[in-house]
Amino acid sequence: MSRLIVVSNRVPVPKGGQPPAGGLAVALSGAMEERGGVWFGWSGDTARHDEASEVRTLERGKVTYALVDLSQRDLEDYYAGFSNRMLWPLFHYRMDLTDFTRVTLGGYYRVNRLFAKLLAPMVEADDVVWIHDYHLIPLANELRQAGVRCRIGFFLHIPFPPPDILTVLPNHADLVRGLAAYDVIGFQTPLDVENFETYLRREKVGRRMSDGRFVIHGRAVRVEAWPVGIETKAFADIAAKSDDNTLVQRMDESLVGKSLIIGVDRLDYSKGIAERMLAFQSFLTLDTEARGKVTYLQVTPKSRSEVAEYAAMEKEVAELAGRVNGQHADLDWTPIRYVNRTVGRNALAGLYRLARVGLVTPLRDGMNLVAKEFVAAQKPDDPGVLLLSRFAGAAAELDGALITNPYDIDGTAGAISRALEMPLDERLDRWRRMYERIAEHDVAWWCRSFLDALEAAPSNGASAEPQLKAAS
Structure with a gap:
C-alpha cells in the first residue's frame, strides 16, 4: 500500500497524546495510520525571518507531521489577503466583498511555490498526495515543475462558482490551468461539478470524455462529487x-x-x-x-x-x-x-x-x-x-x-x-x-472513496492529450 501525503493550509497536530479533533482530521489520520503517512502544511506559527526555509517534523505513531512556519508578510498576502479576501468571498458568490491586488496574488503563488520546494524532496515515487482546499490550488502544478510525478489529488471544501462569477477573478485562467496538474479533483456536490464543466466548455479549455473523465489543458483528470461526511x-x-x-x-x-x-x-x-x-x-x-x-x-x-x-x-x-x-x-x-x-x-x-x-x-x-x-x-x-x-x-x-x-x-x-x-x-x-x-456516507466513506479513486488513477504526471473520444 502506497504512503499517503496530506497537504492542507493548517496542520492539526495532536496535543497531549490525543488524536486530532474533528471528523476530517480523524478520518485522514486514520488513513495515514493504516498506511503510514505525512501531513504537511502551515504550523500556525509565524517565522522570524521574511521567508520560511525549514520543515519541522513531529512523529506520532506512523504519521509524520511536517510543519512550516510562515512569515508575517506571507500570512498577510497569501492567507488573509488572496485566500480569504479574494477566493473565499468569490467562491461564496460575494463579488461585492472581493479584494484583488497583484501583491496578494503574488503572495498566494509565492507560498504555494515555497510549499512545493519544501515538500518535493519528501515525496517518493509511489506516494499518493492529497491536497486540500482553495489555499493550495496551484500546488500540484508547482510540484510537477519540481519533478514530482506521483498521483496527486485535490479536494475543494467550499463551493465552485459558475463561470460568470469565477471569471471575475483576473487570474481565473491560470487558476484552472493549475487544476489540470491533478489526477483527481473532488467537489462537494454535483452542482460544483456542473459549474466546473460549464467553465471548461465556455472557456474552451477542456471537455468531458466518453469514460466520464475530463481532458483539461491536455491532461486526463477524474472529476467527481464526493460529499464530506461526519463520524x-x-x-x-x-x-x-x-x-x-x-x-x-x-x-x-x-x-x-x-x-x-x-x-x-x-x-x-x-x-x-x-x-x-x-x-x-x-x-x-x-x-x-x-x-x-x-x-x-x-x-x-x-x-x-x-x-x-x-x-x-x-x-x-x-x-x-x-x-x-x-x-x-x-x-x-x-x-x-x-x-x-x-x-x-x-x-x-x-x-x-x-x-x-x-x-x-x-x-x-x-x-x-x-x-x-x-x-x-x-x-x-x-x-x-x-x-x-x-x-x-x-x-x-x-x-x-x-x-x-x-x-x-x-x-x-x-x-x-x-x-x-x-x-x-x-x-x-x-x-x-x-x-x-x-x-x-460518513467521513470514513468519503475518505475511502476519494483515495480509492486516486489510487486507481493512471499515473500521468507529464502532460499528454489522452487518446479518448469526446463525449457527445
Whole structure:
C-alpha cells in the first residue's frame, strides 16, 4: 500500500497524546495510520525571518507531521489577503466583498511555490498526495515543475462558482490551468461539478470524455462529487451520553416549558447569521403565542478577526441580537441567547439533542457539517427538525430537511413555525431518511472513496492529450 501525503493550509497536530479533533482530521489520520503517512502544511506559527526555509517534523505513531512556519508578510498576502479576501468571498458568490491586488496574488503563488520546494524532496515515487482546499490550488502544478510525478489529488471544501462569477477573478485562467496538474479533483456536490464543466466548455479549455473523465489543458483528470461526511455513529453516541454534561444539564434546566432552536456557525458572512436572526424576529412578530415559549441559541465562535469584514460583522450580529432581545424580551425570558465563543464537542452534541429545531441557513456553503451533526445527535424516538438552506451543499443529500431560502426572511419565519408544530410521525420519517444517508456516507466513506479513486488513477504526471473520444 502506497504512503499517503496530506497537504492542507493548517496542520492539526495532536496535543497531549490525543488524536486530532474533528471528523476530517480523524478520518485522514486514520488513513495515514493504516498506511503510514505525512501531513504537511502551515504550523500556525509565524517565522522570524521574511521567508520560511525549514520543515519541522513531529512523529506520532506512523504519521509524520511536517510543519512550516510562515512569515508575517506571507500570512498577510497569501492567507488573509488572496485566500480569504479574494477566493473565499468569490467562491461564496460575494463579488461585492472581493479584494484583488497583484501583491496578494503574488503572495498566494509565492507560498504555494515555497510549499512545493519544501515538500518535493519528501515525496517518493509511489506516494499518493492529497491536497486540500482553495489555499493550495496551484500546488500540484508547482510540484510537477519540481519533478514530482506521483498521483496527486485535490479536494475543494467550499463551493465552485459558475463561470460568470469565477471569471471575475483576473487570474481565473491560470487558476484552472493549475487544476489540470491533478489526477483527481473532488467537489462537494454535483452542482460544483456542473459549474466546473460549464467553465471548461465556455472557456474552451477542456471537455468531458466518453469514460466520464475530463481532458483539461491536455491532461486526463477524474472529476467527481464526493460529499464530506461526519463520524455519524460516534457523534450519535456522544449525544446519547450527553445527559451527564454539566453545560447541557444547565441548559436543559433553563428551558422548562420552552422549545429550543439552535444555530451553530463560525462568524462568517457566508453563514447568513444576520438573516437568520431577522427571520426569528419576524417569527416572533407574526406568531405572538410563541413569545415566552421558544428560545433561540446561536453559538458563533469568532473567525478570522484579522480580516476587517469579519470584525465589522461581529459588531453587526451582536447589535442585531441586542435589538431583537430589546424588542421582545420579558423579565423571565430572553429570546436570543448569543454565545460568541467555542463550545466543546460533547456539550454541542447534547445541545443539538435538546433542540426542537436546528437552523442551518447559510447564504452559500460548500457542505455544512453542522446540518449532519444535528441529524446524528437527535433522539431516535423524538427527533427535532432540521431547517436547511437550499444554498448549503448538504441540501443535495438531506431530503428530510425543511428546505428554505435564507434571503426570504418571512418565508424562513414561516418554516420555523412549521418546524415547531410538526407532528411526531412526520419528524420520525424525515429524520430516519436523513440518518440512513449520513450513516452510510460518513467521513470514513468519503475518505475511502476519494483515495480509492486516486489510487486507481493512471499515473500521468507529464502532460499528454489522452487518446479518448469526446463525449457527445
